[in-house]
Amino acid sequence: MKIALAGNPNSGKTTLFNSLTGNNQHIGNWPGVTVEKKEGLVRFNKDITVIDLPGIYSLSPYSIEEVITRDYIINEAPDVIINIIDGSNLERNLYLTTQLLEIGIPVVIAINMMDVIAKKKDVIKTEMMAKMLNCPVIEITALKSEGSDALIKAAVDRVNQEYKHRPILWYQKDYEAIISEISEKIMDKVPEEQLRFFAIKVFEKDEKVLLDLNLDNLEEINEKIESIEKAKDDDTEALISEERYAFINRFVERIYLKNKLVTQNITEKIDKVLTNKYVGLPIFVLIIFLVYYLSISTIGGFLTDYVNEVIFGANGLPKIVSSWLDAINTWPWLKGIIVEGMIGGVGAVLGFLPQMFVLFLLLGILEESGYMARIAFILDKIFRRFGLSGRSFFPMLISTGCGIPGVMAARTIEEENNRKVMIMTTTFMPCGAKLPIIALIAGAMFRGSPIQWLIAPSAYLLGIAMIIISSIILKKFKAFAGKAAPFIMELPDYHLPRIKNLGFHVYHKLKSFVKKAGTVILLASVIVWILSNLDWTLSLVDSQDSILASIAKTIDIIFSPLGWGEWKPTVATFTGLIAKENVVGTFGVLYGFTEVSESGAEIWMLLSADFTALSAYSFLIFNLICAPCFAAIGAIKREMGSKKWTLFAISFQTGLAYAMSLIIYQVGSIFNGTFNIGSIFGLLTLLGLLILLFRPNPYRKDLETIKV
Amino acid sequence: METSLDKAQIGSNWVIVKVKGEKSIKRRLMDMGLTPGTEIFVRRFAPLGDPMEIRVRGSELTLRKADALNIFIKAVAEN
Numbered sequence: 001m002k003i004a005l006a007g008n009p010n011s012g013k014t015t016l017f018n019s020l021t022g023n024n025q026h027i028g029n030w031p032g033v034t035v036e037k038k039e040g041l042v043r044f045n046k047d048i049t050v051i052d053l054p055g056i057y058s059l060s061p062y063s064i065e066e067v068i069t070r071d072y073i074i075n076e077a078p079d080v081i082i083n084i085i086d087g088s089n090l091e092r093n094l095y096l097t098t099q100l101l102e103i104g105i106p107v108v109i110a111i112n113m114m115d116v117i118a119k120k121k122d123v124i125k126t127e128m129m130a131k132m133l134n135c136p137v138i139e140i141t142a143l144k145s146e147g148s149d150a151l152i153k154a155a156v157d158r159v160n161q162e163y164k165h166r167p168i169l170w171y172q173k174d175y176e177a178i179i180s181e182i183s184e185k186i187m188d189k190v191p192e193e194q195l196r197f198f199a200i201k202v203f204e205k206d207e208k209v210l211l212d213l214n215l216d217n218l219e220e221i222n223e224k225i226e227s228i229e230k231a232k233d234d235d236t237e238a239l240i241s242e243e244r245y246a247f248i249n250r251f252v253e254r255i256y257l258k259n260k261l262v263t264q265n266i267t268e269k270i271d272k273v274l275t276n277k278y279v280g281l282p283i284f285v286l287i288i289f290l291v292y293y294l295s296i297s298t299i300g301g302f303l304t305d306y307v308n309e310v311i312f313g314a315n316g317l318p319k320i321v322s323s324w325l326d327a328i329n330t331w332p333w334l335k336g337i338i339v340e341g342m343i344g345g346v347g348a349v350l351g352f353l354p355q356m357f358v359l360f361l362l363l364g365i366l367e368e369s370g371y372m373a374r375i376a377f378i379l380d381k382i383f384r385r386f387g388l389s390g391r392s393f394f395p396m397l398i399s400t401g402c403g404i405p406g407v408m409a410a411r412t413i414e415e416e417n418n419r420k421v422m423i424m425t426t427t428f429m430p431c432g433a434k435l436p437i438i439a440l441i442a443g444a445m446f447r448g449s450p451i452q453w454l455i456a457p458s459a460y461l462l463g464i465a466m467i468i469i470s471s472i473i474l475k476k477f478k479a480f481a482g483k484a485a486p487f488i489m490e491l492p493d494y495h496l497p498r499i500k501n502l503g504f505h506v507y508h509k510l511k512s513f514v515k516k517a518g519t520v521i522l523l524a525s526v527i528v529w530i531l532s533n534l535d536w537t538l539s540l541v542d543s544q545d546s547i548l549a550s551i552a553k554t555i556d557i558i559f560s561p562l563g564w565g566e567w568k569p570t571v572a573t574f575t576g577l578i579a580k581e582n583v584v585g586t587f588g589v590l591y592g593f594t595e596v597s598e599s600g601a602e603i604w605m606l607l608s609a610d611f612t613a614l615s616a617y618s619f620l621i622f623n624l625i626c627a628p629c630f631a632a633i634g635a636i637k638r639e640m641g642s643k644k645w646t647l648f649a650i651s652f653q654t655g656l657a658y659a660m661s662l663i664i665y666q667v668g669s670i671f672n673g674t675f676n677i678g679s680i681f682g683l684l685t686l687l688g689l690l691i692l693l694f695r696p697n698p699y700r701k702d703l704e705t706i707k708v
Numbered sequence: 709m710e711t712s713l714d715k716a717q718i719g720s721n722w723v724i725v726k727v728k729g730e731k732s733i734k735r736r737l738m739d740m741g742l743t744p745g746t747e748i749f750v751r752r753f754a755p756l757g758d759p760m761e762i763r764v765r766g767s768e769l770t771l772r773k774a775d776a777l778n779i780f781i782k783a784v785a786e787n
Contacts, residue, residue: 280755
């Protein structure tokens with residue numbers, strides 16, 4: 001049996017899905033968290049499959065993830081639909097309900113957030129509601145898993161019982177007359193229980209339905225529709241919407257008893273400060289700054305130092321394992337693989353776990369609290385100037401966790417060309433796996449420097465800046481020029497982040513990180529160790545003469561203009577394509593971090609052979625902006641749906657990374673008193689970038705929203 | 709007095725008279741509950757002056773002025 005979960009965005013579908021199936025899909029307090037369909041088996045009845053669908057406001061979809069839901073409901077015909085309704089926002093939620101009740105699939109209504117309603121001392125007359133809507137109505141609180149057993153039982157009963165479909169809502173007589181005329185015409189073409197749904201869609205002149213049904217002799221009906229539209233001075237689609245909402249108004253008046261005592265609205269009080277005309281923007285900047293500053297430079301940083309120094313430091317794990325391996329007299333190469341390869345590589349990565357913990361925790365709080373939607377509200381005007389929308393911030397923030405869901409989150413962007421730009425640029429935000437690179441550079445290269453605390457926030461600011469710059473540049477080309485899509489979004493109520501949700505959020509991200517460290521990173525580290533310790537005759541040599549060095553030395557010249565054309569950083573950049581953690585892991589193996597003791601000053605000594613502060617920053621920028629890991633490239637390919645576009649995306653990212661690093665290193669060197677041929681190339685690249693950025697936009701007109 | 713929503717003052721109450729505009733925008737607005745006869749309270753404008761936040765049908769909605777100018781409103785008292 002298949003049960004589909006349908007409802008408005010942010011009504012709690014995924015929370016219910018998780019509670020029913022024991023799954024742990026990502027949830028958050030903002031509209032549009034779920035962008036793909038997910039299936040799971042009910043915990044206590046494995047014969048039942050539950051399908052979680054992206055949220056929709058109506059059966060006329062706007063963005064890709066909404067199309068997924070509409071197509072699933074209409075084409076796949078689940079056995080029963082559980083329509084989740086946010087009880088604290090009945091009117092808008094019931095709009096979709098009036099449509100779902102027309103398509104002929106059995107519906108069970110789940111009124112969610114009953115705890116909120118109880119707290120407000122409001123009452124919903126569910127029995128009357130069930131009678132009026134001709135379907136079971138179950139009260140639930142998905143967050144606390146309350147009512148889910150009753151809900152599943154009601155859904156199963158609904159499927160097993162004889163189901164008699166009957167319309168719950170009749171439109172004005174003159175509309176109904178035409179609808180029944182249409183019904184007669186299309187009777188042979190659609191299943192009986194869906195007849196009314198399709199007839200109404202034809203009445204609304206829904207283009208997709210008209211195309212699918214391929215009707216002839218519609219002239220007479222069209223004439224009648226036109227005369228109604230003329231008389232009412234509106235199109236039938238709008239007239240039907242109006243009638244639906246009029247029905248809902250009457251309906252809610254009867255079933256919803258509102259507590260007349262006005263309770264204090266906490267959300268409104270918080271918003272008075274957070275979206276305040278004067279302090280709203282500064283607070284936003286401060287919050288974002290704090291998130292990355294806290295996680296990388298302070299709390300997370302202290303913990304990471306502890307892990308790096310005590311556990312993976314010279315007197316920690318490497319020493320213990322070394323002495324143990326010496327005691328059993330093992331081969332030197334095996335000791336090398338284990339201590340320098342495995343512990344060195346994986347340890348270098350795992351050392352950053354505490355920083356990720358703090359980052360994911362803070363991001364989780366942002367998502368859970370309801371502030372995300374406010375960020376979109378505050379930033380929309382800025383983003384729109386560059387052809388993006390406030391919603392663009394969602395994929396960007398998701399990408400600071402991981403680029404793959406970030407790329408997928410671009411689905412919520414309605415306009416196709418804007419979505420493409422977002423897919424191509426959202427991985428510029430440093431993801432969790434890039435965090436160790438930032439932390440390493442900030443911690444080792446800039447330790448003690450007065451600007452050390454700036455490195456981490458600068459990496460994130462740079463990410464946002466690169467997205468905006470790319471968007472400006474790309475949208476001046478025909479392939480990306482596009483209209484600004486309308487921006488209409490609900491602002492959910494704030495609530496305190498639930499410890500349980502936060503816990504899951506952080507746990508699952510860290511788990512996948514550790515899993516990756518134990519598999520992909522481990523393997524890559526071992527391979528890097530072997531290739532960097534053997535020469536072509538397969539005998540142990542100094543890493544300078546190794547296979548890896550000999551290969552990398554032939555291509556490291558590519559990166560010389562960027563200031564780090566040495567073989568070790570070159571290898572790290574390439575292994576970073578497999579997973580970005582490998583950049584630090586490879587450093588761990590090649591520079592032998594396990595053999596340095598405590599203070600970062602010594603790590604700095606080792607790295608300073610190949611880096612200056614400037615070239616280190618150039619290296620950081622290149623690795624942040626260039627092509628993401630293979631998994632993220634795969635996500636880009638899936639979302640672009642084309643090899644050509646994927647190739648373009650990767651080339652664009654890598655090209656931009658090269659240009660930015662070149663500018664920073666070469667122009668930065670000028671300030672350090674060096675001027676040579678490289679400086680000229682640096683300046684020319686800067687000039688080229690500025691021209692692309694500031695040339696007049698030939699498609700400017702398209703950027704403006706259509707006016708009446 | 710009839711006007712369009714983008715010109716409404718913060719803290720004022722209105723009733724929607726008509727929704728105009730290009731088909732897709734209009735449909736989106738109406739799907740979100742902005743139908744004729746609906747009451748609107750103008751909560752605030754974003755710090756940079758756009759978009760705006762309104763309270764409609766018991767929840768908060770944000771939309772741009774460029775979309776709001778499709779919504780024609782009259783003062784609540786005239787209703």
